[in-house]
Amino acid sequence: MRILLVGAGGVGDAFAKIIARRSFYEHVVVSDYDLGRAERTIASIATRHGAETAARFTAAQIDASDPEVVARVAREHSVTHVMNAVEPKFVQSIFAGALAAGADYLDMAMSLSEPHPTEPHTETGIKLGDDQFEQAGDWETSGRLALVGMGVEPGLSDVFARYASDHLFSEIDELGTRDGANLVVRDEAGNEIFAPSFSIWTTIEECLNPPVIFEKDRGWFTTAPFSEPEVFDFPEGIGPVECVNVEHEEVLLMPRWLDAKRVTFKYGLGEEFIGVLRTLHLLGLDSVNPVRVRTADGPAMVAPRDVVAASLPDPATIGPRMTGKTCAGVWVTGLGTDGAPREVYLYHVSDNEWTMAEYDAQCVVWQTALNPAIALELLATGVWAGTGVLGPEAFDAKPYLDLMAAPEPAGYGQPWGLDERTPAAAS
Amino acid sequence: MRILLVGAGGVGDAFAKIIARRSFYEHVVVSDYDLGRAERTIASIATRHGAETAARFTAAQIDASDPEVVARVAREHSVTHVMNAVEPKFVQSIFAGALAAGADYLDMAMSLSEPHPTEPHTETGIKLGDDQFEQAGDWETSGRLALVGMGVEPGLSDVFARYASDHLFSEIDELGTRDGANLVVRDEAGNEIFAPSFSIWTTIEECLNPPVIFEKDRGWFTTAPFSEPEVFDFPEGIGPVECVNVEHEEVLLMPRWLDAKRVTFKYGLGEEFIGVLRTLHLLGLDSVNPVRVRTADGPAMVAPRDVVAASLPDPATIGPRMTGKTCAGVWVTGLGTDGAPREVYLYHVSDNEWTMAEYDAQCVVWQTALNPAIALELLATGVWAGTGVLGPEAFDAKPYLDLMAAPEPAGYGQPWGLDERTPAAAS
Numbered sequence: 001m002r003i004l005l006v007g008a009g010g011v012g013d014a015f016a017k018i019i020a021r022r023s024f025y026e027h028v029v030v031s032d033y034d035l036g037r038a039e040r041t042i043a044s045i046a047t048r049h050g051a052e053t054a055a056r057f058t059a060a061q062i063d064a065s066d067p068e069v070v071a072r073v074a075r076e077h078s079v080t081h082v083m084n085a086v087e088p089k090f091v092q093s094i095f096a097g098a099l100a101a102g103a104d105y106l107d108m109a110m111s112l113s114e115p116h117p118t119e120p121h122t123e124t125g126i127k128l129g130d131d132q133f134e135q136a137g138d139w140e141t142s143g144r145l146a147l148v149g150m151g152v153e154p155g156l157s158d159v160f161a162r163y164a165s166d167h168l169f170s171e172i173d174e175l176g177t178r179d180g181a182n183l184v185v186r187d188e189a190g191n192e193i194f195a196p197s198f199s200i201w202t203t204i205e206e207c208l209n210p211p212v213i214f215e216k217d218r219g220w221f222t223t224a225p226f227s228e229p230e231v232f233d234f235p236e237g238i239g240p241v242e243c244v245n246v247e248h249e250e251v252l253l254m255p256r257w258l259d260a261k262r263v264t265f266k267y268g269l270g271e272e273f274i275g276v277l278r279t280l281h282l283l284g285l286d287s288v289n290p291v292r293v294r295t296a297d298g299p300a301m302v303a304p305r306d307v308v309a310a311s312l313p314d315p316a317t318i319g320p321r322m323t324g325k326t327c328a329g330v331w332v333t334g335l336g337t338d339g340a341p342r343e344v345y346l347y348h349v350s351d352n353e354w355t356m357a358e359y360d361a362q363c364v365v366w367q368t369a370l371n372p373a374i375a376l377e378l379l380a381t382g383v384w385a386g387t388g389v390l391g392p393e394a395f396d397a398k399p400y401l402d403l404m405a406a407p408e409p410a411g412y413g414q415p416w417g418l419d420e421r422t423p424a425a426a427s
Numbered sequence: 428m429r430i431l432l433v434g435a436g437g438v439g440d441a442f443a444k445i446i447a448r449r450s451f452y453e454h455v456v457v458s459d460y461d462l463g464r465a466e467r468t469i470a471s472i473a474t475r476h477g478a479e480t481a482a483r484f485t486a487a488q489i490d491a492s493d494p495e496v497v498a499r500v501a502r503e504h505s506v507t508h509v510m511n512a513v514e515p516k517f518v519q520s521i522f523a524g525a526l527a528a529g530a531d532y533l534d535m536a537m538s539l540s541e542p543h544p545t546e547p548h549t550e551t552g553i554k555l556g557d558d559q560f561e562q563a564g565d566w567e568t569s570g571r572l573a574l575v576g577m578g579v580e581p582g583l584s585d586v587f588a589r590y591a592s593d594h595l596f597s598e599i600d601e602l603g604t605r606d607g608a609n610l611v612v613r614d615e616a617g618n619e620i621f622a623p624s625f626s627i628w629t630t631i632e633e634c635l636n637p638p639v640i641f642e643k644d645r646g647w648f649t650t651a652p653f654s655e656p657e658v659f660d661f662p663e664g665i666g667p668v669e670c671v672n673v674e675h676e677e678v679l680l681m682p683r684w685l686d687a688k689r690v691t692f693k694y695g696l697g698e699e700f701i702g703v704l705r706t707l708h709l710l711g712l713d714s715v716n717p718v719r720v721r722t723a724d725g726p727a728m729v730a731p732r733d734v735v736a737a738s739l740p741d742p743a744t745i746g747p748r749m750t751g752k753t754c755a756g757v758w759v760t761g762l763g764t765d766g767a768p769r770e771v772y773l774y775h776v777s778d779n780e781w782t783m784a785e786y787d788a789q790c791v792v793w794q795t796a797l798n799p800a801i802a803l804e805l806l807a808t809g810v811w812a813g814t815g816v817l818g819p820e821a822f823d824a825k826p827y828l829d830l831m832a833a834p835e836p837a838g839y840g841q842p843w844g845l846d847e848r849t850p851a852a853a854s
Contacts, residue, residue: 194709279706282621284738290722291737293729300727302720307734310718311711 001025001380004079004103006064006094008032008041010199010316011108011151012085014361014369020045020053021408022373024380029077031062044360064090070097079103081379083372087202088112095132095146104144104379106372108151109202110249113209120210121224127212128252136389146389147375152328152348153179153265154249155371155392156404160330160346160416161250163397165258168344172260172334177250178345180234180241180268181326181364183352185318194276195313197322197364204286204305207269207277211245214255214263222247225281226274230266234327235419236349241268250330253391260334280308319362325351326364333423341423348404348416374404374412428452428807431506431530433491433521435459435468437626437743438535438578439512441788441796447472447480448835449800451807456504458489471787491517497524506530508806510799514629515539522559522573531571531806533799535578536629537676540636547637548651554639555679563816573816574802579755579775580606580692581676582798582819583831587757587773587843588677590824592685595771599687599761604677605772607661607668607695608753608791610779612745621703622740624749624791631713631732634696634704638672641682641690649674652708653701657693661754662846663776668695677757680818687761707735746789752778753791760850768850775831775843801831801839 001024005012008030016030032038038059046054058077063069064086070093074082082098084091084107091111098105110129117125132148139146149155157177165172185195196203210222226244233240248265255263269277280286285308290301329347336342350367359366375392378384384395392400405415428451432439435457443457459465465486473481485504490496491513497520501509509525511518511534518538525532537556544552559575566573576582584604592599612622623630637649653671660667675692682690696704707713712735717728756774763769777794786793802819805811811822819827832842 275702276706276710279703283703283735285712285735287738291734293733293737295717295727295729295733297727300720300722300724300729302722302727302729302734304734304738306720306722307718307729307731308710308712310720311714311731 002080003028004074004082005030006084007086008038010365011369013041014366016041017359018373020049024377028057029060031060035061065093067093067096070094071100074101074103105146106150110148124220128249132389140388143387145386149249149253149391150372150375151368152371157250157330158392159397159400161254162393164332169334170337174262174333175254175260176331177265178232178331179328182238183324185322195318201309206247208286209247211247212251214251216261243268257393319356322352325349343421343423345419429506430455431501431509432457433511434513435465437792438796440468441793443468444786445800447476451804455484456487458487462488492520494520494523497521498527501528501530532573533577537575551647555676559816567815570814572813576676576680576818577799577802578795579798584677584757585819586824586827588681589820591759596761597764601689601760602681602687603758604692605659605758606755609665610751612749622745628736633674635708635713636674638674639678641678643688670695684820746783749779752776770848770850772846
């Protein structure tokens with residue numbers, strides 16, 4: 001396996017650092033629009049693991065927005081797998097470039113949605129991933145695999161859902177992905193500051209788009225942003241966090257392979273963050289349409305959302321000033337294999353102090369990057385195999401969770417949790 | 428009297444429209460950085476009042492940031508009074524330009540403050556107007572008058588305070604300027620939108636700077652932004668509005684001429700607006716320090732606060748879509764002239780439907796522009812006279828309020844209110 005990693009930002013950098021400790025692949029090309037960023041990732045691998053390990057990595061410059069450039073770089077390095085670790089707006093170009101180069105493809109976020117033109121808060125328009133699934137025939141014909149949504153959420157959440165479906169439930173009422181954290185970022189003086197741990201650009205995109213929900217009787221439909229607030233109790237000391245519906249890939253992926261009456265995604269944004277996003281929307285500062293602004297060099301046309309992103313600390317740099325844990329998981333309700341009501345929360349927790357110490361990566365991007373590493377290892381060893389455009393739940397979950405939990409060096413040393421909860425009286 | 432109006436934005440435009448109906452002056456030069464804007468103001472006067480009235484106005488281009496340009500334009504037109512109607516960051520250059528040209532000067536906001544370098548929330552640094560008052564000697568020596576803070580707040584509020592001091596109270600506990608409104612702006616579809624009725628740039632400046640308070644025993648001191656929230660009941664149907672301390676000129680002006688134990692300014696921002704300002708501050712979007720942002724034409728350095736302003740509707744354009752009233756006034760507590768506890772609220776209310784119909788100007792900018800017109804008329808007729816740097820409370824309030832209240836054409840047809848309130852048990 002020869003991997004082309006596209007993007008050496010927070011997640012790409014963490015991915016490279018994770019697989020530097022594995023041996024399932026032959027070579028990795030770390031590419032970025034900014035070559036220096038790719039080189040810094042490899043330099044940090046050299047520092048920690050030595051020149052021999054670093055020799056398995058090559059830096060390259062790439063323009064992820066151009067499918068032909070992606071294909072050319074992939075061909076030049078005889079790449080077998082293209083790993084997309086950049087913003088979702090580049091999904092289509094990298095997806096096309098990988099197929100053109102005859103490589104398999106993985107991403108951690110799917111092609112973007114477009115709201116319904118007249119009924120955005122009740123009906124779906126173009127859904128997340130629609131563009132990719134429309135091209136599934138081309139991938140099947142070529143005998144190539146596009147494994148889409150293979151981060152932590154989507155990704156590990158979909159693996160949990162498949163595991164619950166295969167091993168824990170005979171009938172599922174709801175597959176509810178629930179994400180929450182108790183992360184705090186401080187400035188040099190020790191005061192708490194506002195510093196999202198993931199790209200604010202992407203967070204705005206997913207939180208302000210109409211959330212999508214799946215119901216077996218109704219299909220996919222949407223609601224207004226921040227709908228159905230719910231306090232969810234997260235494990236390992238994180239505790240209760242206010243969660244709201246958010247547009248997310250799981251809702252589009254799980255119903256394609258798994259049988260459930262309802263599929264939802266709720267993000268534990270917390271009240272402060274929800275307030276911030278509401279205000280950005282109220283003021284039009286979430287907009288990607290440029291406005292005319294005066295500058296010292298004359299007028300410029302800038303997208304307000306880009307200015308919001310530029311005003312906040314870079315999520316890749318806040319790791320050393322952050323404390324706390326982040327939790328990703330799926331809350332499943334229904335009937336157990338014995339036919340009795342059952343309710344479980346399957347989850348994985350990532351602790352920032354540990355990821356910083358072990359990988360010099362903050363916990364949210366590290367947890368995202370962990371999962372495509374595991375998936376690639378299963379593909380490299382032939383445990384997972386397939387063609388076409390497939391989600392993580394199309395594959396057997398058991399070997400995945402076993403490889404994740406097994407101690408190093410056999411596995412990734414990342415145990416996961418199963419929280420057995422008391423089912424509500426009537427389901 | 429020959430007036431140079433600097434700025435034909437919302438307030439400048441309304442000022443020109445107000446004095447188009449008066450005859451106390453000989454000529455007005457309407458100047459703006461954008462000559463077309465000055466010409467549009469005069470064109471609208473021609474449409475409403477005819478060519479003869481419009482002939483008393485001349486348009487000119489000006490760079491308000493350059494004192495020499497201001498002086499040159501003033502000399503070219505033999506100007507006797509320079510009327511500053513632009514953002515407060517231009518106060519110093521226009522103030523200097525007027526003195527250089529040998530003209531008197533009026534403004535509606537004073538030179539800007541700088542927070543205390545180490546104790547911003549308890550001690551004052553450079554205060555509003557400090558820079559102007561330091562130059563008072565030059566104005567006195569030249570025999571010229573700078574009448575500073577002569578809008579509605581500061582301005583009419585200071586006139587009310589002087590009136591209360593001269594005619595209603597023997598001893599004053601607090602001179603508390605209180606500003607509130609029930610304005611609502613709607614989009615074309617009739618939905619309420621977020622659209623501040625005054626420059627967001629200036630609003631951020633005054634609301635996020637540490638509020639200043641005066642106490643006779645302590646002098647001037649500061650607090651944290653949004654301190655001492657209080658629900659104040661505004662008259663004429665506006666009702667209760669949440670008010671907080673805000674940095675404002677009245678607190679710096681009134682104690683120089685009037686005797687009061689405490690001087691405060693509270694702005695009826697309402698909870699939503701306070702939340703918006705807090706969020707802008709939390710995210711650094713109130714900042715005037717440029718950040719690097721990508722644009723279609725390459726990277727640009729833009730000030731986040733300018734992007735916020737550019738993303739919101741121009742306050743000068745929202746008049747037709749706005750309904751409601753705005754109230755400016757001073758709440759005075761102490762002992763009446765009979766020595767008994769007394770509490771009054773002296774106020775003026777401006778109704779947007781009326782100002783739009785009568786002047787084609789939205790009510791907040793119209794109410795601001797009304798007051799320098801009255802002051803100039805009192806200076807033109809010799810009822811008010813003085814030299815040096817003086818606030819509105821340095822002049823007799825009675826003729827001002829009489830001219831304001833008298834029906835047109837003798838006066839401005841703007842009655843003011845005196846709300847007698849029940850004093851608290853112990854003052």
